[in-house]
Amino acid sequence: MSDIVKVPTMAEYMAQGKQPEVLFWVGCAGSFDDRAKKITKAFVKLLNKANVEFAVLGTEESCTGDPAKRAGNEFLFQMQAVTNIEVLNAYEVKKIVTACPHCFNTIKNEYPSLGGNYEVMHHTQFLKTLLAEGRLTIEGGMYKGKRITFHDPCYLGRANNVYEAPRELIQKLEAELVEMKNCRRNGLCCGAGGAQMFKEPEKGDKDVNVERTEQALQIQPEIIAAGCPFCNTMMTDGIKAKEKEASVQVMDIAELIANAQDL
C-alpha cells in the first residue's frame, strides 16, 4: 500500500483563487486517533483515485461540538459551531463530506439554524455517487465471497435514516452481506454515543460494545464493517474482549474499498 496522498487545504485552494468540489471534514477522531487516521487515509486515497477536487480545513478545523452538546454543554457546542461556521462560510463552502456520523449529523442538522447551510454527505453516500457517476469502480478483490456484516452507526442510521448506502458498497465488493438480528432502525448502539466515548460506563452487568459484538459474532462474520470511527473503536475493543482478533476484523467501508483495489 502506498502512503503518498494528496491532501490540499482550503487555504491553498483559496490562494489559487479556486474552489474545490467538496470539503472533506476529517473530524477529531479522523485527525488524531491512530485507528481512525487509517480510515481517513483510505478515504483520501479513494478521493485521489477518483480525481475528486477536495480540500480539508487542516489546522483550521475544530471539533463540531457534538460530544459537548450531547453531554449537555450547549454553550461549548454553540461556541464551536459558530467558530466553525465562520471558517466554513468565509471559504464559501457548499458541500461537505465526512467519515464521522457524529460530525455528519451535527453539521447537517444542527448548524443550519446557527447560520451554517451546507450539503452534507457521509463518506459512504459520497462514494456511492462517485460510483454512480462512473468516477470510481469497485472490485471485490480480496473481499470476494467474504462474510461481512454492517454495524449501523446510530447517528447515521436512526438519526438520519441512512441505511442503504453502506450496504450497497459492501455488495459491490461481491462480498456476502449478512445482517445481525438487530440491524437498520433496530441496530444496537456500540456504546460510544452521547459522549460515552470519553467516560467510563455506569455500573451494569456488561459493556454495551461487548453486547453488540456478541450479536455480531452470532452470525459468524469474517469482517464487521463500520461507518463511524467511534463504532470502529468500540467494536474492535469488543472483538478483543471476546478474543476473536485472529478470525474477525473490524474495518471501515472506505478501508474495504481501498484495500480491495490495493490502494
Added chain:
Amino acid sequence: MAFLPNIIFAIVLILGIAYFSRNVKKLIRNIKLGRDVDVSDNKSQRLKNMAMIALGQSKMVRRPIAGILHVIVYLGFIIINIEVLEIIVDGLLGTHRIFSFMGSFYGALIGSFEILAVLVFVAVVVFWIRRNIIKLQRFWKAEMTSWPKNDGNFILYFEMVLMALFLIMNATDVQFQDMQSGNIISQHIATWFSGFSDGTLHIIERSAWWLHIVGILIFLNYLYFSKHLHILLAFPNTFYGKLTPQGQFNNLKAVTKEVKMMMDTNVDPFAAPADNGEVPAKFGASDVQDLTWVNLLNAYTCTECGRCTSECPANQTGKKLSPRKIMMDTRDRLEEVGKNIDANNGEFIEDGKQLLDDYITREELWACTTCNACVEACPVSIDPLAIILEMRRYLVMEQSAAPMELNNMMTNIENNGAPWPYNQMDRLNWKNEQ
C-alpha cells in the same frame, strides 16, 4: 315513579362525565405548566403522522404479536362503543334497543359487535398471560412494581368484565334473542341460561345492562389515574411529535444570544448587562416546569409498554437507566406538582422536591448513549431522550456537575478544539505519517 330509572341514569351519566371533564381540565392545566414551544409548523405532516401512527397503529405492528392483539382490542373497543350510544339513548328515554327498528342492519351491527367482543376478550386474556404467566421481561423491570403492575392488570380485568357483560346482556335479552338476528355469539351463551324464567332473565339482562354502562363510566374516570390515558393522548401526542431528524437536538436560543454577544467584537465586555427586568433563563431542566409542555404531554401519554426500555442499550446491559422510568417519573412528579397546586388554591408552594435526584438520578442520566433506540421504539412518538438531554443541560450548565472525565473532554474542546489533549496545529499531521 316510572321515570325513576331514567332519572337515575341521567344523574349517573352526568356525574360520570362531569368528574371526567374536571380531571381533563386538571390534565390540561398540568401539561401547560411546561415551557412553551412552537409546534404550529407543518400541520399536514403532523396530521399524516397522527393518522398513520395513532389511528393506523403503524408502529404498534412492528412487534407483530403484541401489535395485532392490540389492533383487535383497539378496533373492538372503538366499534363496540357505538353500542354505548344506543345504551345512552335507551337509558335516557326509557326505550329498549331503540336502534332495532333498522332490522337486519341492526342485526349485522350487533352481530359484528359480538364477534369483536369475543376477539377483544381473547386478546385481553392473552395480554394477561403475557404479563403474568409468561412474564415478558419488559413487564417485570424495576419500575414495574406496585401501582404500575396492578394498573396494567386492572385495565385487563376491566376490559374482560365489560366484554363479558355486553355478551351476557345480549344473551339474556329475550326480545333480542327472539329477533334471531345479530345474536351470532350470544345465542350460544343464551343456552347457559335456558332453565331461567323470563323474569329472572330480565333481572340478569337489566343488571348486565346497568353494570355495563356504569362500568364504562368508571373506566372512563379511571383513565386519568392510570397509564391508560394513552387511548386519548396518543392522538395529540403523535400530532405534536418530533418532525426533524431524530439526531437533531434543538439549539437553545438563549445560548445563541449569549454566544453571539461573546463573539461580537463591538460589545463592551465590561458593560453592565442591560436592565430590562428580564430574569436570566434557567438552562436545562431540574423539575417538570422546566420541560416543554410537549415533554409533559409525552409523560401523560406513556402507557408503560416498555418497548423503549427493552431496546435501550444501557438497560440491556444492566445499567439503571430505563427510558420508561424517565417518562413515569416525569408524570408522577407532574402529578405531585398538580396536587400541590390544587391544595394551595391554584398556586405551587415549594415542596423541597424536584424531578432531578428525587425522581431521576444522575446515574440514570449519564448512562444514556443518545442512540435514539427508545424514540424509535415508542409506538406513540414519545421522546424520552429530549428529557434526558434537558436534565443533562441543567447538570452541566447550571451546576457544573458533569462526570470528571466529561469535564476533561470539554476542557480539551475549549482549549484545543478536540475532545482529546492534542494541539489543533497538529490536525493535519496524519497526512505525512506512515
